[in-house]
Amino acid sequence: MGIGMVLVIEGLVYALAPQLVERLLEALREMSLEQRRLLGGLTLVTGLIVLWLARGGLF
Structure with missing residues (x-):
């Protein structure tokens, strides 16, 4: 899941800017x-x- 998200974000950067x-x-x-x-x-x-915050580390 994480690698997929990185690829999506990288692809957007290369496509848009x-x-x-x-x-x-x-x-x-x-x-x-x-x-x-x-x-x-x-x-x-x-x-x-x-990642720590997303997994509920602070709250």
């Missing part, structure tokens, strides 16, 4: 390796928090 994807990729190329690792880690933690 392909130029945005190109700009994001250019921005990533300009970032240092350490900045990209930090961004990946923050994204991972944010995703885990969202």
